[in-house]
Amino acid sequence: xxxxxxxxxxxxxxxxxxxxxxxEFGLMNGMDGVDFIIxxxxxxxxxxxxxxxxxxxxxxxLLLHMHASMRANFVSRTIPADIRIGFDKQRARDYQWxxxxxxxxxxxxxxVMDGLFGFAEYLGLTEPVLRxxxxxxxxxxxxxxxxxxxxxxxxxxxxxxxxxxxxYRNWSAENFAxxxxxxxxxxxxxxxxxxxxxxxxxxxxxxITAEAGVPVNNLIGKTNLKQLLAILDRADLLICPDSGxxxxxxxxxTPVIGLFATSNTGRTGPYNSQDLVVxxxxxxxxxxxxxxxxxxxxxxxxxxxxxxxxxxxQDVTAKIDMVLRSDSLSGNSD
Numbered sequence: 001x002x003x004x005x006x007x008x009x010x011x012x013x014x015x016x017x018x019x020x021x022x023x024e025f026g027l028m029n030g031m032d033g034v035d036f037i038i039x040x041x042x043x044x045x046x047x048x049x050x051x052x053x054x055x056x057x058x059x060x061x062l063l064l065h066m067h068a069s070m071r072a073n074f075v076s077r078t079i080p081a082d083i084r085i086g087f088d089k090q091r092a093r094d095y096q097w098x099x100x101x102x103x104x105x106x107x108x109x110x111x112v113m114d115g116l117f118g119f120a121e122y123l124g125l126t127e128p129v130l131r132x133x134x135x136x137x138x139x140x141x142x143x144x145x146x147x148x149x150x151x152x153x154x155x156x157x158x159x160x161x162x163x164x165x166x167x168y169r170n171w172s173a174e175n176f177a178x179x180x181x182x183x184x185x186x187x188x189x190x191x192x193x194x195x196x197x198x199x200x201x202x203x204x205x206x207x208i209t210a211e212a213g214v215p216v217n218n219l220i221g222k223t224n225l226k227q228l229l230a231i232l233d234r235a236d237l238l239i240c241p242d243s244g245x246x247x248x249x250x251x252x253x254t255p256v257i258g259l260f261a262t263s264n265t266g267r268t269g270p271y272n273s274q275d276l277v278v279x280x281x282x283x284x285x286x287x288x289x290x291x292x293x294x295x296x297x298x299x300x301x302x303x304x305x306x307x308x309x310x311x312x313x314q315d316v317t318a319k320i321d322m323v324l325r326s327d328s329l330s331g332n333s334d
Contacts, residue, residue, distance in 0.1 A: 002130050003120050017034070025038050028134065061081070064119050065087075066119055085122060102122075134251055136229055152189075154237075157194070159176050160241070170200075180212045201221065237254065246258055246270045261280040263281065288304050
């Protein structure tokens with residue numbers, strides 16, 4: 001979205017069409033100045049046919065191929081465009097370079113957001129606009145207002161990341177319960193749990209609620225994406241592993257304590273909260289590979305199921321102090 005905002009700021013008359021997944025559209029729906037084409041990943045072949053049929057009378061001067069995946073490659077082939085810009089060969093996963101005719105320059109060791117800004121820079125737009133403005137309907141803001149209380153501080157915890165093969169990014173429920181207890185007892189913070197209705201997230205929610213020893217507002221499985229964003233907008237702080245909610249919170253400028261041990265925060269950490277990240281990735285890399293981070297491929301994942309145990313509760317409570325103690329001293333109760 002900041003890339004789109006950058007283009008809109010520089011060229012306000014430009015018409016933009018975004019091919020987007022159905023789930024993601026649930027969050028971006030209502031965005032001003034953008035037409036959406038929805039791709040349904042659950043029925044990929046039929047969705048491809050529908051997009052292609054909708055393109056019969058259209059022609060775009062420019063396609064920004066900003067997602068390097070084979071699925072996105074196939075979608076890109078349904079879109080008639082003269083110029084097709086993709087990533088450099090070093091970052092063009094799944095043969096993306098075969099589906100483009102121009103490529104942005106390679107830049108080493110970039111955050112994903114900075115890599116996406118490379119597309120704007122390629123177009124000559126060198127002043128990035130770091131703005132999201134995701135629309136939140138009044139009904140969803142009211143939901144958040146009704147669901148989340150009026151405590152002086154609101155601490156949101158999104159304990160789980162997406163479940164993928166050998167994707168060990170979740171901290172323990174016991175540790176989350178301990179830091180929730182600390183935040184409530186030290187700052188009077190209301191503890192709000194967020195997440196999807198998956199089995200593991202429901203189990204995490206139940207365990208944290210049972211073990212925290214303080215009141216916990218468990219909203220796991222009870223929100224859609226717009227409602228979740230509204231809750232994150234109300235929160236003073238979010239704690240989570242490397243996951244989507246970290247970036248959602250960033251869009252509404254809520255500070256994020258990111259818990260990182262198996263992925264590189266320099267590549268995927270919360271963009272505006274790098275100072276709040278608890279980063280044990282270097283130690284985890286050394287333990288698994290016997291090498292420093294600098295000797296590995298940028299973004300190399302750690303596949304050690306015990307890596308997140310390198311993060312201690314005291315590491316997280318120190319970060320909580322940085323945010324909530326500062327809010328207390330400034331008298332901020334928003």
